[in-house]
Structures are given as C-alpha cells and as structure tokens.
Amino acid sequence: MSAHHEQSFISKYVFSIDHKYIAKQYTVTGMIFAFIGGLFAVAFRTQLAWPGTNIPFIGVLDGMKYNMLVTNHAMIMFFWAGMPILLAGLGNFVIPLMLGADDMAFPKLNMLSYWIFFVSAVLLILSFMAPGGGAAGGWTMYPPLNAQQGVDPDANFLVNLWTGGSLLILAVAVEFASMLLGGINFLVTSLNMRAKGMKLMDVPAVVWMINLATVDFMFSVGPLISGAVMLLFDRIFNTGFYDPARGGDPILFQHLFWFFGHPEVYVVLLPAIGIVAEIVPTFSRKPLFASRWIIIMATASAFIAFIVWAHHQFVAGIDPRMAEFFSITTIIISVPFAFIFFAVIATMFKGQIEVKTPMLWALGFLVFFLVGGVTGIFNGSAGLDMYIHDTYFVIAHFHYTLIPAVFFAGLAALHFWFPKATGRMMNETLGKLHFWITSIGFNMFAFPLFFSGLYGEHRRIFNYSSYQPMMADWIINIRHVATIGAMILAAAQVLLFINIILSATSGEKAGKNPWKCNTLEWVADSPPPHGNFATPPSCYRGPYEYSNPKRSGSDFWPQNEQ
Amino acid sequence: MSFLPEAYSSVAADIYGVFYLIFYIVGIWFVVTLGALFYGVFTSLKKQGGKAQYITGDDWAQSKWIWIPLILVFMCDLLIDVKTANVWTKVEIAEKMPQNDYDVKIVGRQFQWEFTYPGPDGKLFTEDDIQIADGNDGELVLPVGKITKLHLTAADVLHSFFVREFGFKQDVIPGRILTRWVEPIKEGRIELTCAEICGPNHGTMRNWVKVVSQEEFNSFIKNLNSGKKVAMATK
Numbered sequence: 001m002s003a004h005h006e007q008s009f010i011s012k013y014v015f016s017i018d019h020k021y022i023a024k025q026y027t028v029t030g031m032i033f034a035f036i037g038g039l040f041a042v043a044f045r046t047q048l049a050w051p052g053t054n055i056p057f058i059g060v061l062d063g064m065k066y067n068m069l070v071t072n073h074a075m076i077m078f079f080w081a082g083m084p085i086l087l088a089g090l091g092n093f094v095i096p097l098m099l100g101a102d103d104m105a106f107p108k109l110n111m112l113s114y115w116i117f118f119v120s121a122v123l124l125i126l127s128f129m130a131p132g133g134g135a136a137g138g139w140t141m142y143p144p145l146n147a148q149q150g151v152d153p154d155a156n157f158l159v160n161l162w163t164g165g166s167l168l169i170l171a172v173a174v175e176f177a178s179m180l181l182g183g184i185n186f187l188v189t190s191l192n193m194r195a196k197g198m199k200l201m202d203v204p205a206v207v208w209m210i211n212l213a214t215v216d217f218m219f220s221v222g223p224l225i226s227g228a229v230m231l232l233f234d235r236i237f238n239t240g241f242y243d244p245a246r247g248g249d250p251i252l253f254q255h256l257f258w259f260f261g262h263p264e265v266y267v268v269l270l271p272a273i274g275i276v277a278e279i280v281p282t283f284s285r286k287p288l289f290a291s292r293w294i295i296i297m298a299t300a301s302a303f304i305a306f307i308v309w310a311h312h313q314f315v316a317g318i319d320p321r322m323a324e325f326f327s328i329t330t331i332i333i334s335v336p337f338a339f340i341f342f343a344v345i346a347t348m349f350k351g352q353i354e355v356k357t358p359m360l361w362a363l364g365f366l367v368f369f370l371v372g373g374v375t376g377i378f379n380g381s382a383g384l385d386m387y388i389h390d391t392y393f394v395i396a397h398f399h400y401t402l403i404p405a406v407f408f409a410g411l412a413a414l415h416f417w418f419p420k421a422t423g424r425m426m427n428e429t430l431g432k433l434h435f436w437i438t439s440i441g442f443n444m445f446a447f448p449l450f451f452s453g454l455y456g457e458h459r460r461i462f463n464y465s466s467y468q469p470m471m472a473d474w475i476i477n478i479r480h481v482a483t484i485g486a487m488i489l490a491a492a493q494v495l496l497f498i499n500i501i502l503s504a505t506s507g508e509k510a511g512k513n514p515w516k517c518n519t520l521e522w523v524a525d526s527p528p529p530h531g532n533f534a535t536p537p538s539c540y541r542g543p544y545e546y547s548n549p550k551r552s553g554s555d556f557w558p559q560n561e562q
Numbered sequence: 563m564s565f566l567p568e569a570y571s572s573v574a575a576d577i578y579g580v581f582y583l584i585f586y587i588v589g590i591w592f593v594v595t596l597g598a599l600f601y602g603v604f605t606s607l608k609k610q611g612g613k614a615q616y617i618t619g620d621d622w623a624q625s626k627w628i629w630i631p632l633i634l635v636f637m638c639d640l641l642i643d644v645k646t647a648n649v650w651t652k653v654e655i656a657e658k659m660p661q662n663d664y665d666v667k668i669v670g671r672q673f674q675w676e677f678t679y680p681g682p683d684g685k686l687f688t689e690d691d692i693q694i695a696d697g698n699d700g701e702l703v704l705p706v707g708k709i710t711k712l713h714l715t716a717a718d719v720l721h722s723f724f725v726r727e728f729g730f731k732q733d734v735i736p737g738r739i740l741t742r743w744v745e746p747i748k749e750g751r752i753e754l755t756c757a758e759i760c761g762p763n764h765g766t767m768r769n770w771v772k773v774v775s776q777e778e779f780n781s782f783i784k785n786l787n788s789g790k791k792v793a794m795a796t797k
Contacts (some may be wrong), residue, residue: 013713064762123589138759143622144736145719145760220593250720250736283604289619315722316733317740324647331639341595342628343619348602349603351614355607363603370595370696374588381642383649384580386730390757422749454565454728458757461765466698469567469726469754547614555614 017107018530019092020421022114026173027089027414028123028198030081032407036078036141038490039106042483044069044462049483051463053176066462072128074139078264079175080121082406088117088182090413091210091422095186097521097528098204100537100560102196105188113181120175127167134164138460141169143242143250157236168426169232176221178471183214194360195520195560198539201292202369202559204519205543207294209274212302213267219304220263227256237349246274254316258309268306268402270298272369272409276362278543279412280344282517283359285555287544289343297336304333314385325381328379337373341366352547352555357431358515358531359410364439365404372400375450390460393453399446407438410494418500419514423526430499437492444485485555516556519543525559567726570752570773572745574729576649581643587638591699653730659743667691668702670714670721670734672761675754675769677702682787686713691784701770702754705779712713720757725771731757746773 016022046053054551061069066503080368092110096103104110124180128134132151150163160166190211194203230241233254240246242253281288289296310318310326346368353359375397379385390392411434418426457470463481464470513522520527523537537560566578606614618626651658667678674697681690682718694700704710714723716734722730723742732742756767773784 062762063765067759067762067764142758144721148719149761165571209788216607244735282777285614287616287618289617290625291618292620293625315731317735317738318651322658323650323654326641327650331643334639335632335636336593339628339632342631345595345599346617346619346624346628347603349607350600352608352612352614353603353606353607357602363599366599367596370599374592377639377642378581378584379585381580381646383646383653384577384584386650386653387574387577387581387726389731390724451565456567458724458755460741460759462767466768467754467755486632509715542619547616549616 013113016104017111017529018095019104019107020109020528021093021531022110023089023093024421025114026092026117026378028083029118030084030089032287033076033121034081036084037073038486038493040069040073040076042486042490044073045479045483045486047462048464049479051465054151061462063462064136065133067138067460068134070460071135071137071139072124075135075172076124076305077402077406078139078268079172079318080124082402083175083179084117085410086268086406086413087210087213087533088113089294090206090271090275091182091186091214091317093417094345094521095189095203095207095210095531097420097524098207098519099190099193099198100520100523100533100539101189101193102531102533103538104185105193106185109181110185113178113185116178116181117175120171121176121534123167123171123174127164127171128151128299130162130164130167132164133399135168137165141165141231141253142257143231143234143243144209145232147242151235153238156550162234163235166232169228169235172233172502173225173228176225179217183218186211186214187218187516188318194539195536196538198559201295202539204274204543205277205288205291205294205298206271208275208533209270209277213270214299214303216263216270217267217307221439223256224260227253242490251313251317254313256307257486258312259306261312262309263302263305264305265401271301272299272365275409275413276344276365277340278519279358279362279416280347281544281546282416283362283514284348286347287546287548288453291343291542293338294343297339299562301336303331304329304336308380310335311380311382311385314382315389316409325553326357327380329384331377334373334377341370341373355416356515357426357428357435358412358416360410360432360435361396361415364435365408365412368408368442369404371447372397372402372404378466387456388453388554390458391453392449392457392461393457395470396449396453397457399442399449403442403446407442409436411438416515417521418503418520420524420528421508422504422507423510424503425510425514426503426507427499430495430502434492434495437495438489441485441488443489443490445482445489446485448482448485452478513558516554518545518558520557520559523558568659568748569729570725570727570746570748570771572731573649573653574651574727577729580646580649584642587642591635591638594748597719630700644680644691654742656741659711659741660709660745662743664705664710664767666702666704666710666712667713667715667739668723668734669717670718670723670756670760670767671717673700673763673767675700675702675723675756675767679783682714694786698766698768699770701751701772702743703774703779703782704746704770705776706746706773708748708776708779709743712742712744714740714742719760720758721756721760723768724754724757725752726756727752733758749773749775 233239240248311330669676676695714734716736722733754769
C-alpha cells in the first residue's frame with residue numbers, strides 16, 4: 001500500500017487520482033448535464049402544450065429544432081447524466097470504501113477515465129455548434145436518416161465530420177471508452193482489493209449491482225461501437241453500410257444498437273436497485289431479506305438482459321417469428337425483478353422504520369418503479385406493442401423506470417452518502433420538501449401520458465395540429481398538465497441545489513457513522529482522507545446484520561467488528 | 563377502457579384484448595404489491611423502545627412469502643405470453659395470413675404516403691400500376707369487409723405505417739417490401755400517420771385512409787383505371 005502524500009491544488013482538485021474526488025467530479029458533471037437535459041425537456045414540452053411559444057434562447061421550435069431537443073434530451077439523460085452519476089460517480093465513491101480498500105486498483109486509469117469523459121462532454125457541446133445544429137434524428141440514431149441528415153455526400157470528410165450527427169456519434173464513442181476504463185477499475189478492484197476476510201457474499205449488494213452493471217456494459221458496448229463506427233463512416237466517408245441501394249442494411253444498425261441499448265437500461269437500473277437494497281435495511285434496522293437470492297436474481301437478470309433486445313424492434317421489419325421469442329424472454333425478465341422487489345418489501349416488515357430523507361427517496365423509487373415495471377409487460381407483449389410502440393405509453397413507461405432509477409434512487413444515494421462524502425448532514429426539511437415537489441411534478445408529467453399513449457398519440461411530433469384526434473380537448477389538457485408537471489420537476493431541483501450548498505458549508509457535523517450502518521465505508525472518517533482508512537479494516541460478516549439477537553447492546557453489527 | 567380508439571380493423575379487437583388481459587393481471591399485482599409495501603411501512607414504523615425482528619429470509623418458512631408469489635408471477639407471465647403470441651401470430655406471421663382479395667403498395671416518402679393500385683390487369687407490380695401521390699391529401703382507399711394485402715416500403719428513410727384505428731403499425735424500410743394485411747370492418751375516413759422519426763417534417767407526415775363500401779370501391783378502381791383524377795380520392 002503506497003503512502004498518500006500531501007497533494008498540490010492541481011493534483012487534488014483537477015487531475016485527481018483519489019477515487020472519492022473523481023466520484024464527485026463525475027457526479028457534479030452528471031448533475032449539471034441532468035439539469036441541461038431537463039431544461040431541453042421543458043423547452044420541447046412547452047412547444048407541445050403551447051405550440052409556437054417563443055422559448056428563451058431557442059426561439060420558436062420548428063420540426064428540426066424540436067427533433068434536435070428530443071434527440072439530445074435522451075442522449076444527455078442517458079449517457080451524460082444517468083451513467084456518470086449512477087455508474088461512474090456512485091461506483092467510484094462506494095466501491096473502494098465499501099470494500100475497505102485505500103483506492104481503486106488503477107488510480108491513474110481512473111483519472112484518465114474522468115478526463116476522457118470530459119472530452120466526450122466537450123464533443124457533445126461542440127455538436128450543437130456545428131453548422132445546422134445538433135443531431136436531430138432521434139437518440140436511437142437509426143439510419144438511413146442519421147446517415148444522411150446534415151451530410152453532403154460530395155463534401156470532404158472534415159466537413160461531414162463537423163456536423164451535429166457526426167460529432168454526437170464521436171462523443172458517445174469517447175464516452176464509452178471512458179466508461180470502459182472505469183469498468184475495468186470496478187471489476188479489478190472488487191475482485192482483488194476486498195478487505196481481509198470479505199467473501200464475495202459479504203460484498204454489499206450495491207457493489208454487486210454496480211459490477212453486474214459494468215459487466216453488462218462491457219459485454220454489450222462492443223457491438224454498439226462497431227455499429228456507430230459504420231454509421232460514422234456512412235456519414236463522413238460516404239460508405240454504404242446502412243444504405244440498401246448500395247447493399248447495406250438499416251436494420252443491422254438497430255440490432256447492434258439495441259444489443260447494447262437494452263443491457264444499457266440495466267446498467268442504470270441495477271445500481272439503483274443496489275442503492276435501495278442498502279438503504280432499506282439500514283433504515284428498517286433489519287437484514288436484507290434473502291440477500292443471497294437477491295444477488296443471484298440480479299445476476300440472472302443481467303444475463304437475460306442480453307437476450308431481450310429485439311423487443312425494441314417488434315414492428316421494425318424483423319422476421320415476425322423472432323418477436324415470439326423476444327416477447328417471451330422480455331416478459332420472463334419480470335421474474336427476477338419481482339423477486340428482488342418482493343424481497344425488499346419483505347425487508348421492511350416487522351422492522352423499526354425511520355423515514356429519513358434517504359429512506360423517503362428509496363420508498364419513492366419502489367412505488368414509482370413499480371408503475372414502470374408493470375407497464376413494461378404491456379410493451380413487452382409483441383401482440384400489443386404493435387399498437388403502443390412509439391406512442392406516449394412507451395414514453396410514460398420508460399420515464400417511470402428511468403426517473404425512479406436515476407432521480408429517486410440517485411438522490412437516495414446522494415442523501416445517504418453525502419455525510420460520508422462531505423462530513424456534514426443534509427438538511428432533512430429541505431430534503432423532504434424537495435422529495436414531495438419532485439414527486440408531484442414527476443407524476444403530473446408522466447402519468448397522464450399513459451392515457452394519451454393508449455389513445456394513439458405518437459411521439460416526436462412537434463405540433464399535433466395536423467392530427468384531428470390529437471386535438472381533442474382532453475388530449476390538449478393532458479399536454480398542458482404534463483408540461484406543467486415537467487416545469488415543476490425542473491424547478492424543484494433548485495431546492496436540491498440550495499440544500500447541497502447549505503449543507504456542505506454549514507450542515508450539522510456527521511461523525512463517522514450517522515446512520516448506524518454496518519458497511520465498511522462508515523468505519524472511515526467523514527470525509528475520508530486520501531487513502532481512506534487509518535488502518536485497513538478486516539471483515540467478519542455480511543453487511544446486513546441488523547438487530548441480530550446475538551449482538552447485545554446495539555441493533556447493528558459493523559462488518560469490521562468481531 | 564375508452565382510451566383505446568374505435569376499432570376499424572378485424573384485428574384491433576384482438577390487439578385490445580391483449581391490453582385488457584395484461585391490464586387486469588398487472589392491475590391486480592400492482593394493487594397487491596403496493597398494498598403490501600404500504601402495509602409493511604406503516605405497521606413497522608419506529609416505535610419508542612421497539613425492536614426490529616431479526617428475519618434473514620434464508621429459510622423456507624420465511625422465504626415462502628416471496629417464492630409463492632413469485633411462482634404466481636411466473637404463471638401469469640406464461641398466460642400473457644400465450645395470449646400475446648396468439649395475437650401476434652394472427653396479425654403478423656406470413657403463413658397465417660388469410661387469402662386476400664386486393665393488393666395495394668404503400669410507399670413512405672419524406673413527408674407523405676403514396677399508394678399504388680393494380681392497373682387494368684388487376685395485378686400489382688406490373689407496368690400498368692397506378693400511383694396516387696397527392697402530397698398529404700392522398701387517400702388509401704380500402705373496401706370494407708374485404709382483405710387487402712399491404713405491400714409496404716419506403717423511398718428514402720425509415721417511416722412507420724400507423725393507422726391507430728387499425729390497432730397496429732409497421733415500420734417501412736427502403737429496399738424491402740414487407741407484407742401485412744388488413745380487413746377494415748367500418749366505413750369512414752381516418753388518419754394514416756408516420757410513427758418513426760423521418761426528418762424535420764416528420765410531425766406533419768399525415769395522410770388518410772378511406773374505408774368505403776364495395777360499390778364505392780369498385781367505382782374508385784374504375785375511375786382510377788380510366789385515368790380520371792378520382793373525384794372521391796381528394797375529398
């Protein structure tokens with residue numbers, strides 16, 4: 001174990017190799033992008049509710065600008081908010097601390113990972129400045145549209161590279177290189193740097209889930225990158241990989257995209273479930289119910305995630321017989337998730353539940369994710385998907401999976417580990433207010449969309465006035481309510497910002513273990529110094545020994561105490 | 563649920579049937595699970611001097627409380643799988659496609675739909691085919707109660723053939739012709755939209771489907787063949 005020296009300003013705050021600081025860099029960058037992505041959503045929802053509104057800084061949205069905003073909203077929320085916060089930010093913070101390690105296995109690789117991510121963010125921003133503006137062909141980037149839009153086949157390749165679509169593809173590819181480096185670190189650290197005595201089943205669920213997510217990501221990203229490179233070549237070198245007139249096949253891209261795209265959902269979802277699996281036992285003062293089986297089921301779901309991808313393509317023109325297979329696997333994936341869900345609920349029964357803000361956000365995740373989970377069955381049924389595909393029903397469904405995962409579980413994690421990261425508690429009152437306003441805004445925005453989706457309102461339409469049924473009064477009302485909900489959701493985040501600033505500067509001092517939690521990160525000081533632990537902790541038991549009758553005088557039993 | 567549009571095709575009711583089956587099954591699960599969640603939370607709130615029970619869920623006596631519901635979930639999944647596969651097979655699988663009465667070719671093009679009917683020889687994909695390309699006013703005219711085979715393709719980028727009252731959509735792909743079928747069960751004029759983003763004016767890519775009686779359809783075809791700019795196709 002190397003000694004940890006005093007660091008200069010640059011090596012501490014900019015090119016930091018400290019996993020905790022890199023985690024903060026990822027989280028803060030991710031939160032900034034989440035806010036930008038949210039504002040994009042408010043902008044295009046405003047156009048939907050009140051077509052022709054002059055939106056500050058953007059102007060009146062025409063079809064092109066509208067498509068640009070929806071495309072980049074999705075891209076940003078997934079790759080520059082969801083992944084950096086839930087995978088890179090959370091993983092970097094909790095993995096070494098929860099394993100009792102002094103840092104990641106490869107700290108310099110870790111630093112490189114963040115700065116490559118930073119480059120990808122710069123490329124993303126540059127893509128908006130390219131002539132013609134940002135990419136506007138949908139976040140799934142389906143060719144031939146996305147192989148053509150903004151491209152001049154006769155121009156030199158640099159001209160075609162300097163377009164929104166090409167730069168966005170490049171940005172995504174660079175971002176994935178960064179996440180791959182991070183992923184290598186996660187896996188190597190988790191396998192090799194666990195505290196003395198920590199068996200694999202003593203590793204906390206959240207670390208398991210982050211590693212499963214990493215495995216899903218690493219095994220699925222290759223096909224996507226190759227697909228993206230071919231798309232980029234179609235754009236800049238005028239190749240015809242996806243051009244049917246020249247022997248190419250547009251559906252090929254969809255397979256490569258979704259072979260990655262579906263596991264990618266689990267990349268965001270699994271860490272979220274892991275977070276909740278840490279928080280619920282802690283605030284219920286009870287062991288995580290059937291914790292071993294939760295890990296087994298999560299592993300199973302991480303594998304099944306690789307054989308469901310074509311459920312995004314039921315109506316894309318694939319051989320219809322394939323849909324039968326993918327429909328079955330998709331619906332069966334509800335089984336492992338139902339198990340985990342039931343087990344987390346069972347964890348709370350006969351506990352002593354204290355609803356502090358982290359627990360409140362975790363409960364919010366459970367309630368709202370349940371809506372997203374059950375509505376997934378509708379979309380996964382090929383026989384029904386041929387109607388609801390690409391309608392607002394699907395939009396509502398995935399916002400009920402991703403917002404609970406990224407927002408609710410992510411904020412649960414933020415409130416839970418904030419005291420460890422900064423040494424100060426977050427403000428409970430502000431936190432609860434923020435929770436309730438966020439919940440109201442979110443449900444106002446997402447829930448009505450189920451109904452307009454069932455009615456057949458299809459997505460990515462900048463102005464519904466061409467469609468008579470979509471101009472019915474109740475549909476217009478739904479668009480108003482959803483837009484106001486989105487505005488409330490965005491505005492509520494100001495409370496979070498205030499809470500973070502106030503708490504980080506003048507919050508109550510946290511001490512080492514404010515939540516009376518068992519896992520090893522609570523053994524370190526708050527905030528932990530560079531190098532984390534004064535003496536490397538040993539591990540004697542699993543992480544969920546709450547209210548164990550063998551332990552007298554305390555309702556928790558830290559992993560490092562004999 | 564009245565949110566689903568009125569059915570204009572023979573398969574829409576089957577497709578909606580999948581919706582209702584799933585709705586009732588997952589509706590019950592949703593209510594039960596949410597009930598258990600809230601019951602668990604509100605009966606287990608922290609009490610002064612209270613003590614949490616040490617329940618690990620490792621033995622069957624405890625874990626049966628989630629294994630048994632899980633088996634039920636699995637059985638419900640299978641039920642849904644069977645139902646959805648049946649409907650999918652009926653609508654989409656080529657071998658199950660019923661014998662058709664008419665053919666029409668449908669082309670998606672930025673940003674309109676175009677329709678091609680067989681010419682005087684009554685066969686599609688021959689020299690004398692007649693195309694209707696009327697911008698966004700073009701109508702796909704179909705006879706009620708008869709089965710029409712739809713030969714779907716695209717001219718430039720991906721589009722998606724979506725008539726909400728028919729209950730299904732189908733992406734169309736340049737360079738490929740996909741075959742689907744429809745049997746309209748109700749006369750009327752409904753919207754044909756594009757459900758796959760296809761460029762800046764994707765949001766205005768709307769044409770019409772006009773379901774007419776057999777007599778009207780016959781005269782439409784007759785007018786089409788005699789080269790008259792069909793009066794009824796425009797309004």
